[in-house]
Structures are given as C-alpha cells and as structure tokens.
Amino acid sequence: MKETLLLIFALALFLLRPFWLWQFWRAPLKQGEGWFLGIEVEPGFYRQAGAALLRRYRSWGVPPLALEASILLALILSGRLVHAMYEQIPAVAILTFWLNFTILQFRQRTRLLAPAAPAQSPHGVQLSLAPRRLRDHSNWTVEAVIIGLTLLTLLWLAAQWLDWLPAGPNAGLLRPVVFILYMQAGVLMLKQVFVRWRMKLPMRRADDYRRWRESWLSYHLRIFDALRLLLAVTLCGILAFKSFRLWWGAEQMNPFGAAMALITVAVYIFYCSRERRRLAVVEREIKPLELIKEYPPPSTTPAPEGRFLAGGLFYLNRDNPVMVARSPQGLAINLANRGTYLWAAYLAGLVWLVIWQVGN
Amino acid sequence: MLITIDTEDRRPIYRQVADEIKELIARGELAEGATLPPVRQLASDLGVNLNTIATAYRELQSEGLLAVKHGSGAVVTSRQTRAIDQEDLRKPLRAALTQMALAGLRRAEILSIVTDELRGLLKGAK
Numbered sequence A: 001m002k003e004t005l006l007l008i009f010a011l012a013l014f015l016l017r018p019f020w021l022w023q024f025w026r027a028p029l030k031q032g033e034g035w036f037l038g039i040e041v042e043p044g045f046y047r048q049a050g051a052a053l054l055r056r057y058r059s060w061g062v063p064p065l066a067l068e069a070s071i072l073l074a075l076i077l078s079g080r081l082v083h084a085m086y087e088q089i090p091a092v093a094i095l096t097f098w099l100n101f102t103i104l105q106f107r108q109r110t111r112l113l114a115p116a117a118p119a120q121s122p123h124g125v126q127l128s129l130a131p132r133r134l135r136d137h138s139n140w141t142v143e144a145v146i147i148g149l150t151l152l153t154l155l156w157l158a159a160q161w162l163d164w165l166p167a168g169p170n171a172g173l174l175r176p177v178v179f180i181l182y183m184q185a186g187v188l189m190l191k192q193v194f195v196r197w198r199m200k201l202p203m204r205r206a207d208d209y210r211r212w213r214e215s216w217l218s219y220h221l222r223i224f225d226a227l228r229l230l231l232a233v234t235l236c237g238i239l240a241f242k243s244f245r246l247w248w249g250a251e252q253m254n255p256f257g258a259a260m261a262l263i264t265v266a267v268y269i270f271y272c273s274r275e276r277r278r279l280a281v282v283e284r285e286i287k288p289l290e291l292i293k294e295y296p297p298p299s300t301t302p303a304p305e306g307r308f309l310a311g312g313l314f315y316l317n318r319d320n321p322v323m324v325a326r327s328p329q330g331l332a333i334n335l336a337n338r339g340t341y342l343w344a345a346y347l348a349g350l351v352w353l354v355i356w357q358v359g360n
Numbered sequence B: 001m002l003i004t005i006d007t008e009d010r011r012p013i014y015r016q017v018a019d020e021i022k023e024l025i026a027r028g029e030l031a032e033g034a035t036l037p038p039v040r041q042l043a044s045d046l047g048v049n050l051n052t053i054a055t056a057y058r059e060l061q062s063e064g065l066l067a068v069k070h071g072s073g074a075v076v077t078s079r080q081t082r083a084i085d086q087e088d089l090r091k092p093l094r095a096a097l098t099q100m101a102l103a104g105l106r107r108a109e110i111l112s113i114v115t116d117e118l119r120g121l122l123k124g125a126k
Helices: A002-029 A049-077 A081-113 A140-161 A171-196 A206-248 A250-286 A288-294 A338-358 B013-027 B039-046 B050-062 B086-102 B107-122
Strands: A124-128 A200-202 A307-309 A314-316 A324-326 A331-334 B002-006 B066-069 B073-076
Touching (some): A002 A049, A002 A081, A049 A081, A081 A324, A081 A338, A140 A171, A140 A206, A171 A206, A200 A206, A206 A250, A206 A288, A250 A288, B013 B050, B039 B050, B050 B073, B086 B107
Parallel strands (some): A314 A331
Antiparallel strands (some): A124 A200, A307 A314, B066 B073
C-alpha cells in the first residue's frame, strides 16, 4: 500500500510539471497581444523588440523546468519514489525563486522598453512610513498553536530518548524533525520578506492601491501561516504516528495515519483556495494591472548607484539595503547584501538536508 | 502616514522629504518616540540617493525634531522645533500669501484656504 501511495504521489507531482511549463510559457501573452507579463505594450510589440524578449524569457525559464521534470521522471521510472518526493522540496523552492525572479526581471525589461514618457504621465509617488514589523502581522493564536505543538513534539522526543515512555527510544525521528523545523524557519523568513517589503503608492488611486496591497499581503501571510501550521501539525503527527505504531501495531495505525494525512492536506488546500478566491474578488474590482499606469515610467528615474556585473544580473552596493535592485537592463541581485547570502545558504542547507533525509 | 515625492516639484527632493516628515509630525501622525526607517532603507524605497535622505534627516535633527540612530533609523524626539524667531516664521507665510494675492484670490478665498489647511494640519494634533 505504501508503494502504491508513493507512486500516486510521485506521478501527481510529475503531472504538475507540464502545467507549470504551460503557465510559464503563456504568462507573457495571458492578457492578450497588447500586454507582456501584465505590462501594456505598443501595437506590433511582438513583431519588433518583443519577439526577442519573449524568446529570451522562455529560454530563461523553460530549460530549468524541463531539466527538473526530466530528473523527476528519471527518479520515478527507476523506482526511486522516496527520492522523487524529497527532490520536490528543494526543487520547488529553487524553481519558485527562479521563475518569479525571471518574471519580475522581464516585467522590468518590458517597462524599460516602453516609449518615452508622455507629458501627462504621473510624476510622483507616495511612500508609507508606518513601521513594517513581523509582530504587527502575527496572529498570536496561530503562533501559540505552532509553538505549543513544536514544544510538545520536542518534549515527547526528549522523553523517548531518555527512555521515559514505554515504547522506548525512536531513533529514526531526528532527521524528519530537523527537516521540518528547518522548513518552518524558512517559511518564517519568507513571511518577514513580505512584511518588510515597502511598496510605493501612486499619487492617484492611492486608496485602491492600499486596499489591493493589504489584501495581497494578507493573502500571502495567511498562506504562510497556514503552511507553518501544517508543518507543526505534521511534526507532531509524525511523532504521534510513529509512537502509537510501536504500541498498537502497523495494521491499526497505517490506515488511520494515511486518512489523517489526507484530511490535513485537503483542509490546507481548501483553505488556500478559499483565500485565493477572496483575493480574486478584490483584484476583479480594483484591476491591479491598471494601477501600473499610475506610476512614473521607469525611464524617468535613474538606475540605482553601484556596480552592475554579468550584464546587469548582479549588483554590488553595500549602501543599498535591497536584495534585488533595478538595473539598467532589468533587475539585479545585490551581492553586497547579507540577506542574499543568508538565502543562498538557506537553499544550500535545504539541498543538503534533503540528501541527508534520502540517505536515511 | 504617507510622504509624497513629486519629481515635477520645484523643491529639491531632500526638502520635500523633510517637509513631508515635518507635516506628519505637526499633524500628530508621527508622535514622539515614533521610529522612521533608516536612511539607507528610505533612500532605497524611494529610489533616491543616500545623501538626499541623509540631508533631510540631518536638517530635521538640527531642528530638534529627530534623533538619528546609526543603522537603526531615526526617532521623533519632539513635536516642536527649537525656538525660531517669529519674524522667521512669518517670512514663508508672507511669501505664500503674496503668491495667492498675485494669483488674484480675494481676501475671503485666501482666508478660506488658510483655514482649511490649518484645520487639516491640526486635526490629529493635540
């Protein structure tokens, strides 16, 4: 049964790849020929500069997606189903970063290709000075549940190691516990990035923008909190499952464990899709793509000071506190920022932890 | 708690930033003890040079409104600038009133504008 479940799960993961590819492929033209990744373009754009831009966009995103899909397929076909599952975790993290970076990069490039700013174009922006602290965006009930479940798990684990429980020590639990706690820290770091991201507001339609921004931020923070809660429940659930299986036997516990896992995942998916629908209602009303017109064109503001490397892909300026800066070509990753190295180290650690898990 | 930067405004950007922060303090939106983003952060968020924001913060600091903490932002220390001569305060007011008079506004219209602005400014102030 375990093999069948793993096979179904691995195949489901593989089947997501063509969908991702398709989404990425059609993203520039999703709103029609007058748009490129949500940026309004001149008529005939795709017959001129847009053709090369589209080719380059696809050449940035499609090979990593195709390569990862091939690795996943090879793992499934060779019967390494557990490896296929673990491969997902760093693959999803790295691909999500890369694909989103590519989309933002080419959005910026498209804006830079826009014709000279008309006289009537907006020439000012607003910025909120309100502090953006993680504690102001924390749901303390959710935090208490996450901390409670994590502490309970750690105490339970400690009791097992100290041989206080009748089932005795459970040596195979250290790796998943470390792994889940690491993931937990990663999601919290990501949440902080979203909270601290201070966006400029247009001078006109500022209230619309603020409403959209609050809904967008709230959507992402709720999804991150739900994911952290899911991880905490999984942590506690794995420990409970393994412990009770030692006491009550696999025959009783396996179907119960599988059912509980399916219910938990189903609740999470239901919650995410409900939140997405709520955001979609606000987006239908406000049309955030239209708000882009309310900003001064990027051609009217100079690129930030600092050294640009590798054709504007990287940037070096210790005085600029951002991880991703605007470059003359698009967007650049700031190599003089501590956060860049922190995230690179986190992703490297994630890959290492997956290898450690698979070696189990 | 918004500041507005207009590239077509005749005032330099550092002056716009300083004036906007002063207005927030005067309105009571920035209370004593409120923190402002660090110089580097604000410069990056607004897409302006570091020295532009540093100059604005220095000016506010010299007026006794802010205390700049190296690396961790600035704190509003007072809601009153250091004593300024009444005549110095009258000068910009006189210049603004002159502009309105030259624009052909009548006394009642000028008074209405001044009252509106003052009401807006003192709405949140204690």
